[in-house]
Amino acid sequence: MNKLKNLQIGLKKWANAIKRKKGELKKRLTKELEVFLMEDREHGALAKIIDTKIHLNMEIEKDEVYWEQRARANWLQCGDRNTTYFHDGKEIIDDPGLQEAAKTYFENMFTSKAVANPSKVLEGIEGSISHETSEGLQSPFKEEEVQMALKGMGSTKAPGPDGFPALFFQKY
Incomplete structure (x- = not known):
């Protein structure tokens, strides 16, 4: 029994280390992307931006797949009883609360942070209409x-x- 407990502890530490590294990688890529977007556009700057965006999007996609698989596994195991997993421990039962939660969720999903200097974003793009x-x-x-x-x-x-x-x- 003690060996199984030690195995469980070791696996949890290992999983937490992986999650921490993935989080740090996403933070680093996000910061790199912000720096690249603030810099003047040079020959290789646009390529760096694209490469960093692709890498960051791949990491985000991996995270989404992980959580989708985990949610599916929890749903199959617990069904409707597992409300805290899906709602961060917040139970909302009234209509105004549900409306606010849905509004906040979709606002966060479909809004982006403003770029400090929007003209810098367009510097590397040539106009294509007359x-x-x-x-x-x-x-x-x-x-x-x-x-x-x-x-x-x-x-x-x-x-x-x-x-x-x-x-x-x-x-x-």
């Missing part, structure tokens, strides 16, 4: 263009931000 095309894209909409686009839309497709489907505007 001056005339750029002016056309920046010009105000013409009524005919809006009418043509509206007629081309499916009349019963998803409503716009105002809640009205295209059919309303096509008819009225």
Whole structure:
């Protein structure tokens, strides 16, 4: 029995060391990427940025796969009883709390940190549209263009931000 306990302790230490190294690697790659994004764009700088982003994304993907496998294993083993695992120990039962939790979750997922100097991000990228095309894209909409686009839309497709489907505007 003592040997099994020692094995368990050793395996936990080993797993924690691996997790710690992976966390440190992700932090290091994130810091490197931030430094590269702040620097002036040179010939090799863009390649460094791309390489670091790929490496960081691979590490994040590995983490996601690990947690997905672990969640699946816990779900199969514990089912609905395992709410603390999936919710960081916070149990939310009221509608406003659920709405806030969902809102916060998706805001965190789909927002990014602002770049300190956005013009530096674009320094290494050459423009690919002509001056005339750029002016056309920046010009105000013409009524005919809006009418043509509206007629081309499916009349019963998803409503716009105002809640009205295209059919309303096509008819009225």
